[in-house]
Amino acid sequence: MRSRIVLLALIATTAVCLNSTAQAHVRVGVLVGIPPPIIMAPPAVVYAAPAPLVVQSVQPTPTTVYVEKTQTSPPSGTWWYCPVTKKYYPYVKGCSSGWVEVPVRPTGPK
Incomplete structure (x- = not known):
């Protein structure tokens, strides 16, 4: 079957080439041989x-520790006076002679 198709194609090509009205030049070649082996990687x-x-x-979950806050500031009815610097807490943070507790005196007009 294959050789028949090749023969018909060859005859058709020859007929076109020999026709005087056709101005085309056609070359037909036939490759005869064994195709090279396909090497696949x-x-x-x-x-x-x-x-x-x-x-x-x-790691263990940290334990929540509650620390009771101690009273660090004087009560609202007391001021602390430093006789050496002649100033009151918190304007002076430390007093070398010791703090003197003074009752709060309201200031301003009566």
Whole structure:
């Protein structure tokens, strides 16, 4: 069947070439032989990187500690006076002679 198709194609090409009205030049060639073997490379092997080692440490939940706040400031009815600097707390943070407790005196018009 294949040789029949090749023969018909050859005859048609020859007829076109021999026709005086056709101005085309056609070359027909036939390759006879064994085709070269097709060499295929093996598929590439791709290795995935190993997953990183994850180390999890378990730590105990911290315990909530409540610390009772002590009274650090004087009560609202008392002022603390420093006789050495002649100033009141909190304008002076420390007093070398010791603090003197003074009752609060209202200031301003009566």
